[in-house]
Amino acid sequence: MMNFVVKTLANAGALGVAVWLLTPDIELTGNSTADKAWTLILVALVFGLVNFLVKPVVKLISLPLFILTLGLITLVVNALMLLLTSWLADTIGLDFHVDGFWTAVVGGLIISIVSWALNVVLPDGD
Incomplete structure (x- = not known):
């Protein structure tokens, strides 16, 4: 349970950084x-x-x-997951929106890097 909470907080922090860096998009x-x-x-x-x-x-x-592609397609997959999250957030009434595919690619890259860094720093349940 603690691991789930830590990962959710890391995702929230990473999403927050992406929102902060890519504010208009x-x-x-x-x-x-x-x-x-x-x-x-x-979200x-x-x-x-x-x-x-x-x-x-x-x-x-x-x-x-x-x-x-030696794993570079991961950027596209992460972007698609971010766009799907944006669509689902709009569907359930959350005020979160990603504007366009290339914004999702950059946002997915930012989220991956920040989430990795936060998961290294934050303790897990193990």
Whole structure:
């Protein structure tokens, strides 16, 4: 359980950095800071769920592309997962929106780097 909380907080932090760096293209709206923080945590939960359920299937289907591109297709897969998270967030009424594929590619790269760094720094449940 502690590992899930740490990973969700790391995802929320990484999403927050991506929103901060790509503000006009990745939007997180809300009335107050508390609303934005709550929305960010909920979006991190959706993002974690998408990465847990959908990403392995997409990686398995696109395995030949992973081999052909020596793993660079991971940038595209991460961008698609971020766009799917944006769509799901809009569907369930969360104020989070990613504007376009290339923004999602850069955002996915930022989220991957920051999430990795936060997972190294933050303790896990092991």
